[in-house]
Amino acid sequence: MRKMLFFIFMFILTVSIAYAQDVYYVQSEQAKVFSKPAFDGQVIAVINKGGKVELIEKTRNWGKIRFNNQEGYISVFLLDKNPPLDRIGAKKEDVKESGRKRASEETTAIAGVRGLTEEDRKRLSIEGKVNYEALEKIEEINISKQEINKFLEEGKK
């Protein structure tokens, strides 16, 4: 009897662990869930970043998932076992906005660990090997979510 109980306990333990293992998190801003494993399938839901799904089975691209008591198909490349990270802000803003303390930290980091000093950067700039100006120009291109949505809508025409 005791052995039976032990067996049952172990079974429950392993089963629960086995299932708990297959929880995945949506990594993209949003992910479409399709009714069948194809992009021309019907979109039955859109899960936002960080949403939890349970992966039942998968092919190279398609994962059959369970979420909110529904089943559907999602691209497995958008899933990961770890929750997604928050967006990391652009570094240039840090340097510009946060004054001396930050700047000195940055210098220390660069000198001590990064192996590339401000002087190195300047020298490289003069030699024309790097172009931070152009880079900052690119980083300044600001595009809102609304603009992206509008762009996609217009694309349908």
Add this chain to the structure above:
Amino acid sequence: MKRKLRIFFGFLIILLGSKGVLLADDFHYNNIIVGDRAAGLGGAYIAVSDDAAGMYYNPAGVAYTVGRNLSASVNAYHNLEKKFDGVIGSYGWKRKSSALIPNFFGIVQPVGDIKLGLSYAVPDSIKEDQDHVFFNVNNNVDRYVINLNNDDNTYNIGITVAKEISKSFSTGLTLYLHRRENQIIFNQFIERTGPAAYEWTGNYLETNETGIRPVIGLMFSPADKFSVGLSLSRIFVIDSSSTYQFTQSRQGYSAAPTNLPDLTPSATFSVTDSKRKYPYHLGVGFAYFPSNAFLCAFDINYFSRVDDDIFGDKKAVINLALGAEYYITRSWAIRAGLFTNRSNSESLPVTRSEFSPIPEDTDLYGGTLSISRFTRNTSVTLGGSFSYGTGKAQVVSGSNSLQDETIRSWTIFISSSYSY
């Protein structure tokens, strides 16, 4: 060589014997559990073995280490206490050893499709410093002074090669350089005030041995989440030298009832380059990994019989270890284990030689516990082990009488591992 050192007292057992004062524990094979994770698991590691400490337990497991490089180091404080009852009159005799030892250090690095490693292990270490004075032991002994200094350390340093043959089968080899250094200074002074009498005995014993210790390992996974490990090793002593010096002087004990003749101060020496014989060690381990937060492991360690006239015969022994590991969260894990450390001693009493330790036959049983804190690339572990056993010992030189022995041993360790 096998000089009989007849020393003392017919009707009152007093002397602890000049022969074989070694404490370090030749009668047990599992005195210090090597490694950090392994130490928490009671040493049940042959089928797990997938980190730096694997080089010591089962080099095949090293093939499954994760991360580009891996290093681990373990520092342990080891404490051993042996208590013999009724040795000196009604007094018991307690011997204690404690030492802070660098228990293990290892690094593993992948090179192509093999893993290469370097490791250092201290499977046994004894450091005793004692001064005892017993008063009024009996009518013939008013003062009994014992000085003892004993250092016995075994070091293994070596390289490991491991290769994953397939996802479910791997093999590995560790070649350790074995070095054991033992030095014992043991002096006794016995004194009677009226009528005045004394006896002095001084012992010095030194053994230095060098050898190799290959460890061959296999690891396979017959079913998903289940692994079986196999490891075979033996210490082959290549070079050894032992020196024994004995000085003695006695005065005033020639009358009855002791009837021991006076001795002018004298010294005797013996030297041997006999090589200590070590057993074959075959270990079989089983590990089950039901999830990535839980594992349990079980090892059976068999040590073969040893016939060794000089350092003492040893019988075959089986030690068992059982361990479990559970991750409470992703950054905290606990491990617990049980182990045996059984005596390899022949049935007592035995004939003693000057190079053999005090015979004892005491099986030890113990447990381990550890807790680990993980960050992404590192872990720090704090743990300990305790073992206990009672049995018999043959403490008194030239006598077949046996004493009750109690052994307590504990170790605390702190370790860290690092992968990058």
Add this chain to the structure above:
Amino acid sequence: MKRQIIISLTALLLLNSAICHSKENFRERISRMENRYTSSDVDEEVRFGREIAARILGRIPLYNNNELNRYISLLGKALAGNSSRSDIEFHFAVLDSEEVNAYSAPGGYVFITKAALRYVKDESELAGIISHEIAHITERHIVKELNIKGMEDDPVAGFARFIGGGTDVAKVAFAQAVDKALDILFKDGYKREDELESDRIGAIICASTGYDPKGIVRYLRRIKDLDEKKANVGKTHPVFDRRISELETFINQEVGNIKSPLGIGRFEKILERLKIK
């Protein structure tokens, strides 16, 4: 009784292996799965990628056409929103180069040359090229190759390093890593499997966004012909034939067709207006 225990344990084992149909390494402990990439890693990746991007721009000038760069950025960000990296800000730009090529740097920097745009016939093709570059970033091909990692700021890690004698991770010779990354981008190319992976994931990003995943195949065919005519085509991408055939197979098996792809006709008008030709 003993036999019963053995039987039940064996059954348990078999049952368990049946349930946990995991193809993953059962030895992996959860302690090692925690945040395989931390925000400090991503931080480092962006810092590193920025440096690479600045070097790319040091070699090849930015094509100064705000409207075109804005268009590329709109398209790129729309695609990036359907990629697995929502933790970084993507940036897109056109380079003033006569070599047909596209580049990406870790941390979200994607570039396409003016010459490459000339051979693009529709927006799905362009989406295909950009998605391929985005995939190099999402799959961290350079980050993994050069083992770019952030420092662990956990005090336990510091303590472990202290008693463990481990070498400091972040003591990567940064400048050296930058040079290696530039070698990958301009000389040696990515590993073949990384290139093929980017093709596959790029196709998925396209399809997820609503573009025709086969756009890139059409583009690659055209470039292959060009290459055979000894035109100035970047040599850092692997043999076209294999890429094309593997990608087509993958699209047919796993991606499928898109009913009404986006951007039909838009790109042509934009090119017309911007006078790249």
